[in-house]
Amino acid sequence: MGVTSSDLYDETDAQRYDEDNVSVSTPEVLNPMLDVLAELAHAGKVLEFASGTGRITVPLVNRGLDVAGIELSPHMTAKLREKMPPGRLPVVVGDMATATAPDVGNYSLVFLVFNTISNLRTQAEQVACFRNAARHLRPGGRFLIELWVPQLQRMAPDLHLAPVQFETNGHLVFDTYDLASQECMSHHYRPQPDGSVRYGSGRFRYLWAPECDLMAQLAGLELESRWADWSRSPFTSASPSHVSIWRKPEH
Ligand SMILES: C[S@@+](CC[C@H](N)C(=O)[O-])C[C@H]1O[C@@H](n2cnc3c(N)ncnc32)[C@H](O)[C@@H]1O
Known part of the structure; x- marks a missing residue:
């Protein structure tokens, strides 16, 4: 491999x-x-x-x-x-x-x-x-x-996007799905102390x-x-x- x-x-x-x-x-x-x-x-x-x-x-x-x-x-x-x-x-x-x-x-x-x-x-x-x-x-x-x-039942069909998580500290997560390839991308939005939001992403096969x-x-x-x-x-x-x-x- x-x-x-x-x-x-x-x-x-x-x-x-x-x-x-x-x-x-x-x-x-x-x-x-x-x-x-x-x-x-x-x-x-x-x-x-x-x-x-x-x-x-x-x-x-x-x-x-x-x-x-x-x-x-x-x-x-x-x-x-x-x-x-x-x-x-x-x-x-x-x-x-x-x-x-x-x-x-x-x-x-x-x-x-x-x-x-x-x-x-x-x-x-x-x-x-x-x-x-x-x-x-x-x-x-x-x-x-x-x-x-995989939370496909939560997905907004036209967007291929599903809300995953919202924590009390404001950390917000969405996943986007490609149903043909079983690829998924997680999008994280984390509020920072200075008021800005830090974005991070990860790519997965579900x-x-x-x-x-x-x-x-x-x-x-x-x-x-x-x-x-x-x-x-x-x-x-x-x-x-x-x-x-x-x-x-x-x-
Ligand atoms: C979400 S973290 C989990 C770490 C730890 N298991 C935990 O529960 O805190 C994912 C980890 O998987 C590692 N990882 C990703 N792909 C890998 C691979 N192909 N082989 C070994 N480690 C891998 C990353 O470097 C990262 O440390």
Whole structure:
């Protein structure tokens, strides 16, 4: 596989990431996630694809887990390094669709959260990512994904645009969709203290849970659980996102 289709998080993105994501870095948000991940790890090795600045991996290591990461951006990894040294949390800077972490084949859990499978913007790379996860797992190990459900029902049809989020701090998000190619672009508008608005965008390939299941099947993985959230609520047609877990067969 050649060069990744993912947008690269540059130094500015890395500098802003933790501050922009304060609302999803609180103990109230993180603890239910960390509880599930720790339980699924069964005290074995854990690998995060797209480990970023360590929002999840650093607290997992602090809970005593044996964790590694694969992350495309050296800038995001440099921010993680300000929090934890490589001896405690090894990170391979590379593409999660192709890169190899130490102890490949020995992980009890590989996880990919915060919708990041969609940062791979071709179907072929998303399939490769599932295969790469399966390759890293020990027999009986699990691959977990947290992914939003494309909100096409919210779309203004003539505009191909859907409102996604409006937070009390004024942070506004719209997504634009190209239905033919399954491409999506998120547009973020963040009010600044000086009264200006900072615009940022990200490009994604959206996919539904059943397409994930097909990719898992191609990678030799079997669906074990699908929840609407980290407290294991049932996934329904109204659920805006899902947490899905596939298992690598023992034999
Ligand atoms: C929304 S952030 C999530 C970071 C972290 N998982 C978290 O939950 O805070 C997305 C991350 O995915 C990384 N990323 C994007 N494409 C990638 C790829 N092909 N391989 C590895 N990492 C990738 C970005 O550099 C960025 O750090």
